[in-house]
Amino acid sequence: MSFLKIENATKSYGSVEVLHKIDIEVQEGEFLVLVGPSGCGKSTLLNMIAGLEGITSGNIHINGRLMNGVHPSKRNIAMVFQSYALYPNMTVGENITFGLEMHGVPKPERDAAMARVANMLQIDQLLDRKPGQLSGGQRQRVAMGRALVRDPDVFLFDEPLSNLDAKLRVDMRTEIKKLHQKLKTTTVYVTHDQIEALTLSTRIAVMHRGYVQQLGTPQEIYDSPANVFVATFMGSPAMNIIPAQVVMAGDHPSIEVKDSSGKPVSLRFSHPGLAKWKDREVLLGIRPEAITDVEGADRKAQNVQTFTNLVDITEPAGSDTFVTMTLCNQAVIARMRSDIVVAPEQHFEFAVNMDKAVVFDPQSEDRIQLD
Amino acid sequence: MAIASNETAVSNSRFIQVLIYLTLLLFALFYLLPFGIMVLNSVKPLAEITGGNMMSLPVVFTLEPWAKAWSTAQIGVEANGLSPYFWNSIKMVVPAVTISTILGAVNGYVLTKWRFRGDTLIFGLMLFACFIPFQIVLIPMARILGLSGLAGSTPGLVLVHVVYGLGFTTLYFKNYYQVFPTELIRAAQIDGAGFFRIFWRILLPSSGPIIVVSIIWQFTNIWNDFLFGASFADFDSQPMTVALNNLVQSSTGVKEYNVHFAGAIIAALPTLLVYIVAGRYFVRGLMAGSVKG
Numbered sequence: 001m002s003f004l005k006i007e008n009a010t011k012s013y014g015s016v017e018v019l020h021k022i023d024i025e026v027q028e029g030e031f032l033v034l035v036g037p038s039g040c041g042k043s044t045l046l047n048m049i050a051g052l053e054g055i056t057s058g059n060i061h062i063n064g065r066l067m068n069g070v071h072p073s074k075r076n077i078a079m080v081f082q083s084y085a086l087y088p089n090m091t092v093g094e095n096i097t098f099g100l101e102m103h104g105v106p107k108p109e110r111d112a113a114m115a116r117v118a119n120m121l122q123i124d125q126l127l128d129r130k131p132g133q134l135s136g137g138q139r140q141r142v143a144m145g146r147a148l149v150r151d152p153d154v155f156l157f158d159e160p161l162s163n164l165d166a167k168l169r170v171d172m173r174t175e176i177k178k179l180h181q182k183l184k185t186t187t188v189y190v191t192h193d194q195i196e197a198l199t200l201s202t203r204i205a206v207m208h209r210g211y212v213q214q215l216g217t218p219q220e221i222y223d224s225p226a227n228v229f230v231a232t233f234m235g236s237p238a239m240n241i242i243p244a245q246v247v248m249a250g251d252h253p254s255i256e257v258k259d260s261s262g263k264p265v266s267l268r269f270s271h272p273g274l275a276k277w278k279d280r281e282v283l284l285g286i287r288p289e290a291i292t293d294v295e296g297a298d299r300k301a302q303n304v305q306t307f308t309n310l311v312d313i314t315e316p317a318g319s320d321t322f323v324t325m326t327l328c329n330q331a332v333i334a335r336m337r338s339d340i341v342v343a344p345e346q347h348f349e350f351a352v353n354m355d356k357a358v359v360f361d362p363q364s365e366d367r368i369q370l371d
Numbered sequence: 372m373a374i375a376s377n378e379t380a381v382s383n384s385r386f387i388q389v390l391i392y393l394t395l396l397l398f399a400l401f402y403l404l405p406f407g408i409m410v411l412n413s414v415k416p417l418a419e420i421t422g423g424n425m426m427s428l429p430v431v432f433t434l435e436p437w438a439k440a441w442s443t444a445q446i447g448v449e450a451n452g453l454s455p456y457f458w459n460s461i462k463m464v465v466p467a468v469t470i471s472t473i474l475g476a477v478n479g480y481v482l483t484k485w486r487f488r489g490d491t492l493i494f495g496l497m498l499f500a501c502f503i504p505f506q507i508v509l510i511p512m513a514r515i516l517g518l519s520g521l522a523g524s525t526p527g528l529v530l531v532h533v534v535y536g537l538g539f540t541t542l543y544f545k546n547y548y549q550v551f552p553t554e555l556i557r558a559a560q561i562d563g564a565g566f567f568r569i570f571w572r573i574l575l576p577s578s579g580p581i582i583v584v585s586i587i588w589q590f591t592n593i594w595n596d597f598l599f600g601a602s603f604a605d606f607d608s609q610p611m612t613v614a615l616n617n618l619v620q621s622s623t624g625v626k627e628y629n630v631h632f633a634g635a636i637i638a639a640l641p642t643l644l645v646y647i648v649a650g651r652y653f654v655r656g657l658m659a660g661s662v663k664g
Contacts, residue, residue, distance in 0.1 A: 052557050073563035085558035089576035098572075099562035146558075 002061075003028040003186050004049070004154055009058035011044055019044060019210045021058070026203075029184040035197040036207035037233070042190045043158055045207070049188060050079050050156050063153045073102070078147035079156040082163060084139045086131035086146075093118075093127040096145045117149045120179075137168045144179070157189040161196065173199060194234045198222065206230045222287075224358065228365040231285050231358070237322065240291075240332045243362065244284040246277040253277070255284050255359070260310040260326040267305040270354050273370035282368065283360040288322065290356040291334035293342070297351040305352045311344050325350070413437060413632035420628050436627070440634035444627075446617045447606065453634050456614035460594060460641075462525050463610055467532040468589040474533070475540020475585055476578065480570050482541070483548040484556050494545065500538030505598050508535070516603060523605035531603060532593045540585045547581040548574065583652035591642045611638045 002025035011019040019041045026032045034042040047053040049060060051072035060067045067075055078099075086095050096117060097110040105113075118124045121141045131139055140160065147155055160176075161169045177200055180187055191197055197204050198218045206213045206221060206229075214226035225231035225239070232238040245256045247266065253274040254266045267284075274282075290298075297304045312331070315322040316338060323334045323342055334350060342348050359368045412420055413436050415429040442452040481487075482494050512531055513522070521527030551574065559569045600610040609617075615638045619631050646653070 050557075050561060052560065072557075072561045077561065079558065079561050081554040081558060083552055083554050085552065085554035087555060087559070087573055089573070098559070098564075102563035102568065146562075 002026060003030075003063060004032075004188070005059070005061040006045075006049070007059040007061070009045070009048060009060060010056045011041070011048060011053065012056045017056075017210065019048075022212055024205055024212065024215060026186060026188070028186055031180050031187045031189065031200055031202045033197040033201035033204045034188065034190045034207055035192065035194060035204055035234075036213075038192060040207040041210045042192075042207050046079075046156055046158055046188060046190045049154070050077055051075050073099075076150075076153045077156055078150045078152040078154075079158065080143045080147050080160045082159040084131075084143040084160075084163075086139055086142055088131055091128050091130055092123065092134070092142050092145075095131065095142060096127075096149050099146065099150050113149050113151075117145045120148065121145050136164050137172065140164060140168075140172055144176075148179075148183075153186065155185050155187040155189075157187065157191075159191055160189075161191070162193070176200060194236065198234065204234075206233060208233070223356070224367065225285070226367055228283060228285070228360050231360070231367075235287060237288050237333045237335070240284075240286045240288065240327075240330075241360070242284045242286070242327050242330055242332060244282055244328065246274055246280055246282055248275065248278055251275070255282070255357075257284065257327045258329075259307065260312075265307045265309075265327075267307070267352060267354055267357075268303060269357070269359075270303045271370045274359065274368070277359075277368065281362050283362050283365070285358040285360060285367075286332075286352060287356060288333045288335035290353040291332070292336055292351050292353075293340055294349050294351045296337055296340070298353050298355075301353040301355050303354040305354050306349055307352075308347050308349050311342055311346055311348045314342055314344055323348070409632045409636055412629055413636055415629055417625070417627055417629050436629035436633040437637070439627070440618070440630045440637060444618055444630055444634065445621055445624075446614050447621075453611065453614055453618065453637055456609055456611045457637070459525065459604075459608055459614075460611040463528045463532070463608075464590060464593050464641075467529045467536070467593050468586055470529070471533045471536040471540050471589055472582060472585045474537055475542075476544045476575065476582070477570065478537070478541040479544025479546075479548045480574055482545045483551070484553060484569075484574075485566070494541070497538050497541050500535065501542065505535075509598075509602055512599075513603065522603065523608060525604075525608045527603055528599060528608065528610070531599050532589075532596070535599075536589050536592065539588060543581055543585050543588070544578070547578065551577065580652050580655050583649045587645055587649055587653050590645050594642050 004024075004026040006022050006024040009019065009022045010017060022045060024032070034045060036042050044053060048055050049062075049067075051067065051070060055068055062075055062077070086092075087098065090098065093114055097114050100110045100113060114127070115124075118127055121144060123138065123141050123145060126134060126138060126142070131142065134142065140163075143160070157176075161172055164172060173196060176189075180200075189196075189200060197206075198221075201218055203215065203217055204221050205215045208229050214221055214230045216224075221230060221234055225234065228241055232241060242257055246269075247254050247256045249266060249268065252272060253269045255269050255274075256264050256266050259265050292298075294306055309325045309327070311323055311325055313324040315324070319338055321336045321338050321340050321342070323336055323340075324331050325334070325348075326332065336342070359370075360366065361368055408425060411429065412425060414432055414434065416431055416433055416435070419427075419430060440452060441454050441457075443450055444452045446453065446456070478497070482490055516522040516527045516531070519527075519530075521530060555573055556569055559573050564572065594610075595612060596610070597612040597616065600613045601616070604610060604613060615634055618634050
C-alpha cells in the first residue's frame with residue numbers, strides 16, 4: 001500500500017475541469033516533484049493534497065487514511081509556501097511553534113521541539129526576531145522550520161525557492177535534499193524549474209494542461225520522455241526535435257535529415273525496430289549533449305554517426321560551448337566542451353550519439369516505443 | 372507629512388516656494404479664524420461681547436462661561452449644563468464605535484478570506500449603506516426601534532449607528548484585508564487554527580492602521596450626528612449635539628454667547644482630540660492597500 005495515493009482525482013471550477021483523472025502513488029520516503037509550466041494544475045493538486053482545495057471527484061489517501069473532506073490541520077501534513085507565509089506579528093520562535101500550540105502541545109515540549117529544529121536549520125540566533133527583520137534565505141529557513149517541527153507524515157512544498165536569488169536557490173536546493181536524506185519524510189514538491197525537479201526528486205510527475213504527461217524517475221524522464229512536451233520541457237537547453245524521414249540502409253533503418261545546404265544526411269538508427277516506420281515521417285529527438293565534435297563523442301556509445309554541417313552560432317558558456325546549426329530548416333543546438341575550436345560560418349564535423357536518440361510520432365507527438 | 376521627498380519633488384525657485392508657503396499659511400489662518408474667535412469669546416464676560424468688538428482680545432479673562440456651559444446652563448427644562456449629555460454621548464459612542472469596528476473587521480475578513488457564493492452581491496448591498504441619505508432611513512428605523520422596544524434609549528441609538536456605520540467599516544476592512552496574503556491564512560489553517568483563532572491571532576494584530584481609521588471615522592460621525600440623536604433620543608438619552616442645540620436655541624432670557632461658544636468647543640473637543648492623537652495613522656491607514664510598500 002502506497003503512502004500517498006491520489007486516485008482518479010479531478011478538479012473543476014464550475015464547468016471547467018482543470019485537473020483530469022490524476023493517478024499518482026507515492027511510497028513512504030519518496031521525494032515526488034510536480035513540475036510543469038504555470039497553469040498546468042500542479043499547485044492546485046498540491047492544495048488538494050493539503051486539503052486547502054476541495055477535490056471534485058476521486059480519492060486522496062495519506063498513510064492509509066482517506067483524506068477527502070478532512071481538514072488540513074488533521075491530515076498531519078506540513079506545507080512550505082512560495083511567499084513563506086510567516087506570521088508578521090509573531091517572532092520566529094512563535095512562528096515555528098504556532099502549529100504545536102494550536103494542537104495543544106504543552107509549552108515545555110514546544111520549546112524543546114523548537115530548539116531541536118532551530119539547531120537543525122541553524123536559526124537559533126534568530127528566534128526572537130520578527131520575520132520583517134530577516135533576509136529571504138533566513139525566512140525560507142524559518143518556513144522550513146515551521147514545517148519540520150510538526151514531524152508530519154508528508155511535507156508539501158509550493159515553489160519554495162522561486163523568491164530567492166540564483167545563488168541562494170542552489171544552496172537551499174542542496175539543503176532541502178540533505179534534509180530529505182536525513183529525515184526521509186515523504187515529500188511532494190511543486191516547481192516550474194526543471195533543474196530543481198531533476199536534482200531533488202526520486203520521482204517526477206511532469207504536468208501539462210491538467211494531465212500528468214509522465215511519471216517516472218529523473219533518469220526515465222530525461223532519457224525516455226513520453227512525448228514531445230516532456231522532451232522539450234525537461235532539460236536545458238531543450239531537446240532538439242527535428243522532423244525527419246525513416247529510410248532503409250540495407251535491412252537496417254536510418255534517419256534522414258537535411259543539412260543547412262539541403263543535402264540529405266543519413267543517421268543510422270540504433271534500434272532495428274524502427275524498420276516498421278520505413279519511409280514515414282518521424283520527429284527525431286536528440287539532447288544537445290548527444291551532439292559533439294568527433295573526439296568528444298561518448299566512448300561507450302555503440303553507434304556514433306558523423307556528418308559535416310555549417311555552424312551558425314557559437315555561444316561559450318564557461319563550462320560548455322553551445323553550437324547552433326541548421327538541420328531541416330530548424331536550429332539545432334549541440335553542447336560541446338568549452339575548449340572546442342569552432343567558428344561560425346564554417347563547416348564542422350559533428351558526431352551524434354544515436355544511442356541517446358529518441359523518435360516521436362509526428363501525429364500524436366508520443367514517443368515511439370520500439371521494444 | 373512629507374509625501375514628496377527631496378529627490379522626488381520638482382525643484383522650484385525660492386520665490387515660488389515662499390509664495391506657496393504664504394498662500395498655505397493664509398488659508399490655514401482663514402480656516403482657523405472661526406475656532407480662534409470661539410476660543411477668544413468663550414473666555415470673556417458676556418458684557419464684553421455684547422458691548423464691544425467680537426474680534427478683540429478679552430480684557431477680563433474668565434473661565435466662568437466654560438464652567439457654566441458644563442454644569443449649570445439651562446438646557447430644556449433642566450439647569451444642569453452639558454455634562455449629563457456629554458456622558459450620554461460617551462455612552463452611545465463607545466459601544467457603537469466598538470461594535471461597528473469589530474463587525475466591520477469580521478465582515479472584511481469573511482468577504483476576502485472566506486469567500487462564498489454571492490459575496491460580492493452582499494458586499495455591494497452593504498456598500499449601499501454608505502450612500503443612503505440619513506433622512507430616508509428615519510421612518511423605517513423609528514418603526515424598528517419601536518417594535519424592538521429600544522425607542523428613546525441609548526442602546527437604540529447604538530443600534531442605529533452600528534447599522535449605519537457597518538457599510539463604511541466593512542469597506543475599510545475589506546480593502547485592507549484584500550491585500551493581506553491569503554497564504555498566511557492557509558498556513559494558519561494547516562497549523563490548526565480555526566476561523567476566529569486566525570482572525571484574532573493573525574489578522575487583527577496586523578490591522579492597527581485600519582482599526583484607527585475605522586475608529587476615527589466612526590467616532591467623528593457618531594459624535595457629530597445630530598439627526599438621529601434628535602429623532603430617536605429621549606430627554607435622558609439625548610447626545611451632546613442635541614443638547615448643544617437646545618442650549619443655543621433656548622429662547623428664555625439673555626443669549627449668553629460666551630457660554631454658547633464654550634459649549635460648542637466642549638462638544639467639538641473629543642473629535643478634535645481623537646484626530647490629534649491618531650491622525651497620522653488615519654492617513655497611513657487610508658493609504659494602505661492603495662500604495663504598496
